[in-house]
Amino acid sequence: MPITKRFDYRKYPILVKWFEEVRQEGRQEGRQEGQQEGQQKGRQKGRQEMVLLALKRRFGRIPASVTKRVAAMSDDRAQELLLQIVDGKDLKDLFDEAHRQG
Numbered sequence: 176m177p178i179t180k181r182f183d184y185r186k187y188p189i190l191v192k193w194f195e196e197v198r199q200e201g202r203q204e205g206r207q208e209g210q211q212e213g214q215q216k217g218r219q220k221g222r223q224e225m226v227l228l229a230l231k232r233r234f235g236r237i238p239a240s241v242t243k244r245v246a247a248m249s250d251d252r253a254q255e256l257l258l259q260i261v262d263g264k265d266l267k268d269l270f271d272e273a274h275r276q277g
Contacts, residue, residue, distance in 0.1 A: 215250070218250055219249070219250040219253065222250055222253040222254055222257065223245050223246060223248060223253050225253075225257055226245050226248070226253050226256050226257050226260070227242060227245055229257060229260045230245075230260060230266070230269075233260055233263075234265065234266055237266070238266075241266060241270065244270065256269065
């Protein structure tokens with residue numbers, strides 16, 4: 176049976192300080208990544224809401240199937256569709272084109 180001895184880094188102030196710095200850096204990086212992800216999701220959700228608002232304004236009542244498709248769209252696709260709404264003749268025209276493009 177091997178003998179193992181636990182290393183107590185707390186006995187060494189320089190190691191305690193180093194571990195704390197590394198922990199703080201990790202927390203900061205995690206916060207920044209979380210903020211960036213949250214901002215991206217917020218932009219995507221906002222753009223999806225703008226698409227729905229523009230569709231409602233242009234075409235009136237929007238079927239639930241269209242609302243679901245918009246909710247599943249990427250931010251880039253929602254932006255493209257937002258620009259296409261100006262020229263679209265009807266919902267079928269817009270979403271047939273969206274289906275062909277992905």
